[in-house]
Amino acid sequence: MFKKLPSTSPTITLKQVQLEKKIWAVAGGKGGTGKTMITSNLGVGLAILGYKVILIDGDLGGADLHLSFGMPVPKRNLNDFLAGRVSSLHDVLLPTQNANLSLICGGSELIGLANLPYQRKEKLKRHINQLDADFILVDLGAGTAYNTLDFFVISNEGFIICNPEPQAKIDAYSFVKNAVYRRFLQTFARNTLLKDLIINFGNNGQRALKIRDLVNRIGDAVPDYGDKAQEIVDTFRPKLIMNKVRKKRQLEDADRFCYLVREYLSVHMQYLGHIEYDEGVVDACEKMRPFLLDQPTSKVSLNIYNTLFNMGIQDRQLRYDRKTYKKMAKGVKLESKLWKE
Helix, strand or coil: CCCCCCCCCCCCCHHHHHHCCEEEEEECCCCCCCHHHHHHHHHHHHHHCCCCEEEEEECCCCCCHHHHHCCCCCCCCHHHHHCCCCCCHHHHCEECCCCCEEEECCCCCCCCCCCCCHHHHHHHHHHHHHCCCCEEEEEECCCCCHHHHHHHCCCCCCEEEECCCHHHHHHHHHHHHHHHHHHHHHHCCCCHHHHHHHHHHHCCCCCCCCHHHHHHHHHHHCHHHHHHHHHHHHCCCCEEEEEEECCHHHHHHHHHHHHHHHHHHCCCCEEEEEEECCCHHHHHHHCCCCHHHHCCCCHHHHHHHHHHHHCCCCCCCCCCCCCCHHHHHHHHHHHHHHHCC
16 A cells, blocks of 8 residues: 555544535546545544535536445435425435435436526525535536535635546646636626736736736726735645555655745645555446445545544544554444345
8 A cells, every 4th residue: 555645634623524514526537547436434433433515516417426325226316406396405405324424326317408597506605505414525526617606616726636647737727727716707807907818818828827916906996906916815725645556656746736836826735645546446346336435444544534533524423543543444334234135
């Protein structure tokens, strides 16, 4: 196994964790990076640690999160809410074998679902914020469509899932960059001067331009908004998980990626850890079962446990922590028996 990543997360007390609801959007620049696999397994891990978790399939054009939980045809899905057949997202929640974990499955039968109108999108975001849970994880689609970007920036702490391949890293960087621009455009949408300035800056094509230069230009154009522009990048703290890692040297790519994001986009990205490549993940997908439950003692599952504790998560029953995270495999092994038919 590769060397464990030291934690950079501050100590969080149980009382603090209980009071603060987290909404984490999970995204990546391209398809096939493993967003759905990581979303489903983090959700299972959080539920086993004692947290109330809701997983939402936010891939409005190609929903498949439900397949990770043995649901070929979900009884209810997000379309029932978007089409007005139910009034609340709570009405489309589906239970799992763990009482702490629920799903909101996606669907693609509505024409134009992948391009939601503004009002319907805002309604969905509002209802997501109203859900009763400790953690809400939103599994997003690939690419940089406005729907994907808008749901990613619903929280300041979205996750970027990246693979070591150059194409994946380029697409992931592009996603973070577009998310930054989207945050600027949403904040200054009513100011035509700043909106045009942001668009022109983004379309300039000069690779040397940095987001700090855009912040300075906004401050020069409208001094009252300079501090607000700086706040947009200061409060944007996405997290990085490197997936399908095959070689130790590929771990250095994560540090370089975070450096480039900080240097050119002025965004301080936290690296949470890596997930090793394992063909067993495909086997678990074919069984329509979270990998964590299918192979709880594998290296990949240990990577998931370690990533959870690198986030600053604490076990509510005080059984496991960052030093004893490997022991969590025993608890997950017991949990897996509840999920078997």
